[in-house]
Amino acid sequence: MTVGFFGGKFLPLHLGHVFAIIQASTIVEELYLVLSHSEKRDKELCENTKMKYVESRVRLRWLHQLVKDMDHVKVIQVEDRYSNEDYNWEEGAVEIKKKIGKPIDYVFSSEHEYEAIFAKLYPEATHFLIDEERNTVPISATQIREEGVFKHWNFLPDEVKPHFVKKVVIVGTESCGKSTLTHNLAKIYNTSFVEEYGRTHCERIGGCDGIMFEEDYPLIAYTQKVNEFEAMKKANKVVFIDTEATVTQFYSELYNHHHQPVLDEVANLQDYDLCLYLEPDVRWVDDGLRFHGEQNVRLTNNRRLKQLLSKNNIDFIPLTGDYNEKLKQSIKYVQALLTE
Numbered sequence: 001m002t003v004g005f006f007g008g009k010f011l012p013l014h015l016g017h018v019f020a021i022i023q024a025s026t027i028v029e030e031l032y033l034v035l036s037h038s039e040k041r042d043k044e045l046c047e048n049t050k051m052k053y054v055e056s057r058v059r060l061r062w063l064h065q066l067v068k069d070m071d072h073v074k075v076i077q078v079e080d081r082y083s084n085e086d087y088n089w090e091e092g093a094v095e096i097k098k099k100i101g102k103p104i105d106y107v108f109s110s111e112h113e114y115e116a117i118f119a120k121l122y123p124e125a126t127h128f129l130i131d132e133e134r135n136t137v138p139i140s141a142t143q144i145r146e147e148g149v150f151k152h153w154n155f156l157p158d159e160v161k162p163h164f165v166k167k168v169v170i171v172g173t174e175s176c177g178k179s180t181l182t183h184n185l186a187k188i189y190n191t192s193f194v195e196e197y198g199r200t201h202c203e204r205i206g207g208c209d210g211i212m213f214e215e216d217y218p219l220i221a222y223t224q225k226v227n228e229f230e231a232m233k234k235a236n237k238v239v240f241i242d243t244e245a246t247v248t249q250f251y252s253e254l255y256n257h258h259h260q261p262v263l264d265e266v267a268n269l270q271d272y273d274l275c276l277y278l279e280p281d282v283r284w285v286d287d288g289l290r291f292h293g294e295q296n297v298r299l300t301n302n303r304r305l306k307q308l309l310s311k312n313n314i315d316f317i318p319l320t321g322d323y324n325e326k327l328k329q330s331i332k333y334v335q336a337l338l339t340e
Contacts, residue, residue, distance in 0.1 A: 003107030
């Protein structure tokens with residue numbers, strides 16, 4: 001059985017890597033993908049670039065997802081503590097040979113400069129170069145780090161994109177324009193969005209007031225998170241989300257007079273890049289599911305939701321004005337997020 005390996009930091013994994021992996025998989029009967037990582041070295045590589053450091057476990061998952069349907073391709077990882085300047089190639093080769101545990105026939109790469117070191121460390125193996133000039137897939141991980149993932153978005157595999165998607169959540173009380181703004185932003189940025197599942201749930205049971213049970217709210221929060229996860233898979237750089245777990249907590253208090261710690265736990269696990277808060281300064285619209293249209297009640301509810309968000313350490317940006325003003329403000333903040 002012929003055995004080969006293709007190694008790298010995969011920081012990030014890109015379509016150039018994918019092309020090399022596919023090519024190598026057709027040459028040997030057993031291919032090993034070697035994730036070589038060092039927290040020290042990898043963080044140094046991301047310093048002063050336009051890409052944040054990505055944990056090794058995330059990169060390991062990318063590789064597993066990529067080749068999960070390729071039975072003869074195995075993923076292994078080799079960790080060290082070195083930087084770029086003092087990396088010990090000999091020590092790394094020993095660890096790679098130990099993990100593979102079989103004679104190595106091919107070492108695959110896209111770098112001609114590795115010829116001498118591979119000849120020394122793997123004398124029985126053939127160094128096989130794939131797309132050395134990057135004519136087939138004109139990209140490198142260095143280029144992506146230096147110029148930013150969004151500039152080279154189309155060179156990222158589908159398994160990788162969700163990690164870099166920016167998550168924008170839109171919150172507020174009743175009838176402040178959340179749903180409309182979420183839909184409009186998703187259309188403008190040609191991307192996916194997440195509807196407020198709490199509303200969908202209420203529509204399914206026939207309303208909210210007086211017929212919501214305590215167990216409904218964790219179900220709403222969990223389903224909302226699942227929908228976020230699915231939307232991120234299809235997102236084009238940014239995803240827009242209508243409502244999160246703190247708002248679900250707010251409605252649990254409003255309709256059932258019950259504060260649920262489990263919803264705080266969900267809220268504390270959230271990680272949004274931008275939270276836009278819509279002030280209730282537009283006309284209240286009765287759509288059959290709303291019951292708190294009096295202005296003094298709207299203002300009281302508004303204060304309570306802000307208190308809950310602050311308690312859960314969720315930083316938000318208040319947006320005021322009519323629908324057009326809020327749209328313009330939203331675009332300004334989203335543009336800043338995508339170009340930061």
